[in-house]
Amino acid sequence: MVDYEAIFQKYNIPTAQSGRHKRPGYSNVVCHACTGNEGFHRGFCHETGSSVCFRCGSMHAPKALAAVLRVDIKQADRIIKEHTVGFIKSSFSGFEPSVESVDISKLNLRPLVKFHKMYLEQRGYNVERLVHFFGLKSTGINTDPFYYQNKIFIPYYLNNQLMTYSTRDISVSTKQEDFKSKYITCKKDVGLLPPNFMIFNFDNIKHRKNKKTLFLEGPFDCAKFPEVAGGLSGIKFPPAQVKMIVENFNYPVFLLDPDSAGQEAAQKAFDQIEVLTGKAPEVYSMDGSIKNPDGSVKDPGDFTYEEVDNLLNELEIEI
Ligand SMILES: [Zn+2]
Numbered sequence: 001m002v003d004y005e006a007i008f009q010k011y012n013i014p015t016a017q018s019g020r021h022k023r024p025g026y027s028n029v030v031c032h033a034c035t036g037n038e039g040f041h042r043g044f045c046h047e048t049g050s051s052v053c054f055r056c057g058s059m060h061a062p063k064a065l066a067a068v069l070r071v072d073i074k075q076a077d078r079i080i081k082e083h084t085v086g087f088i089k090s091s092f093s094g095f096e097p098s099v100e101s102v103d104i105s106k107l108n109l110r111p112l113v114k115f116h117k118m119y120l121e122q123r124g125y126n127v128e129r130l131v132h133f134f135g136l137k138s139t140g141i142n143t144d145p146f147y148y149q150n151k152i153f154i155p156y157y158l159n160n161q162l163m164t165y166s167t168r169d170i171s172v173s174t175k176q177e178d179f180k181s182k183y184i185t186c187k188k189d190v191g192l193l194p195p196n197f198m199i200f201n202f203d204n205i206k207h208r209k210n211k212k213t214l215f216l217e218g219p220f221d222c223a224k225f226p227e228v229a230g231g232l233s234g235i236k237f238p239p240a241q242v243k244m245i246v247e248n249f250n251y252p253v254f255l256l257d258p259d260s261a262g263q264e265a266a267q268k269a270f271d272q273i274e275v276l277t278g279k280a281p282e283v284y285s286m287d288g289s290i291k292n293p294d295g296s297v298k299d300p301g302d303f304t305y306e307e308v309d310n311l312l313n314e315l316e317i318e319i
Pocket residue numbers: 031032033034035041042053054055056057
């Protein structure tokens with residue numbers, strides 16, 4: 001939490017002590033970010049660190065605090081950090097969406113096209129299951145922006161609301177079996193949250209609070225395990241994502257690629273999970289026991305369904 005009362009006391013900024021602007025868990029001050037009648041319109045939430053004004057709306061907290069204290073934003077950011085107790089509750093360094101819903105009308109979505117189905121089947125996916133669990137589609141030819149065209153559309157839902165999406169490019173080289181792929185994610189200014197703040201497949205696993213739940217690095221990694229696994233979109237673990245895991249899953253099990261960049265960030269996140277929940281999460285690295293024909297470590301997205309069952313048995317994760 002952020003101790004905004006202490007901040008305002010230190011800077012001699014009066015806060016609402018009575019009346020309708022005095023709310024538990026908030027410090028309300030005169031809003032220096034908007035004009036009009038004075039009143040304690042701007043609230044700073046102790047728990048989330050965020051700031052919202054009754055008249056001019058929500059604002060990135062350091063920016064709002066900078067206006068109130070008449071300091072620069074960098075300084076305000078530092079002041080907030082100095083008055084933050086604990087790691088998780090401060091979402092001030094988070095993401096403020098600038099839209100109310102995600103507009104996908106310009107992607108010209110259509111059911112998965114043959115080309116995309118072939119790619120997925122080649123990787124051993126049951127395409128019907130992917131469509132059923134994840135709502136995969138294909139983007140159209142005339143998309144805006146153009147670079148989304150002809151890609152696999154991967155939606156991220158939170159409680160049935162589309163929060164953001166990723167698209168996957170499939171391009172074939174001369175050798176037919178040699179697929180290359182690339183993700184292009186929804187732009188920040190049109191998404192409600194960046195993908196790595198979220199858990200891909202959340203709605204299908206959110207009932208697993210008291211069951212072991214698997215977390216893998218990418219959406220296609222977890223697509224072989226739709227009933228039990230969430231996708232992390234990398235292992236940077238922004239605070240919002242750690243919060244989502246801790247609040248919704250009592251028994252997270254992480255299975256990471258052996259060569260992951262950013263293991264340090266991941267270790268930090270696992271330490272935080274341990275501090276917040278009182279127990280260390282189970283963490284495994286793909287140890288290479290499941291291999292591709294060429295001897296390289298198999299990507300979880302390429303597991304056969306038999307290998308999936310064996311892994312879940314080994315990790316004692318029930319469907
Ligand atoms: Zn205001």
